[in-house]
Amino acid sequence: MTDRDFMQTAIEMAVENVRAGRGGPFAALVVRDGAIIGRGTNQVTTANDPTAHAEIVAIREACRALGTFQLTGCTLYTTCEPCPMCMGAVYWARPARVCYAATRADAAAAGFDDAHIYEELTRPPEARRIPMVPLLREEAQAPFEAWRAYPARIAY
């Protein structure tokens, strides 16, 4: 299957997700060596999980399949440019590349808030819509000190 074939499959999954009442109009696949190892559709409203975006669901499934927290050498296909949450998950999972179809502008036109969240993240914490309150910064160095002192730590 080609890139276009995998994306077409994801688009069909996204349409079906809406028609079946399972959640928003988004789907994603993780592919490694030509095989699909993770599938996800948006399940926010049926799973009662605001993090259950298609990409997050697919990344988690692929990592379970591989038994690792990294997607080295994989491609993520997503029917829409990832929101900041999902783009963050991509950087932590580190696939080789991401193919996306619709854009964040298309998502915004359909009523999804991605574009606003991208804008928010460029603002300093004190200027955001959801108040960000700093507290106990000095005390919060203790976990980092414990981390530096823990010989068996696994970086990620």
Add this chain to the structure above:
Amino acid sequence: MTDRDFMQTAIEMAVENVRAGRGGPFAALVVRDGAIIGRGTNQVTTANDPTAHAEIVAIREACRALGTFQLTGCTLYTTCEPCPMCMGAVYWARPARVCYAATRADAAAAGFDDAHIYEELTRPPEARRIPMVPLLREEAQAPFEAWRAYPARIAY
């Protein structure tokens, strides 16, 4: 309990998470009406889940407890300024506010990549470290059309 008490509890959870070998030096709590309804520590390397950051784990647990995908009226306490993935999750979950202790600079000094990911998200897709490949944008309007046509859709 005050804001400082909840944060001190989270800091102790983060230290314990490291010492027990369960993952990175981070913890988070979701509190509503003075009661803790979600707890999370970083479990990336033990759960093999790159999305298992403390905030994501706590948000998911709180939503399960409430039976909803929104954290209206809640406070999220996190031992470190959220990374872009977790900040995105915050905007989708919509708590009333976020209290954070360490900063993204503190996280970077301890070897965590948050600051670099924030920089990446300000770049256009074609200029990012992980290649972003556009594909089938026109075909990908079909899920949005299905969404607009689906009368029982639930916005989120």
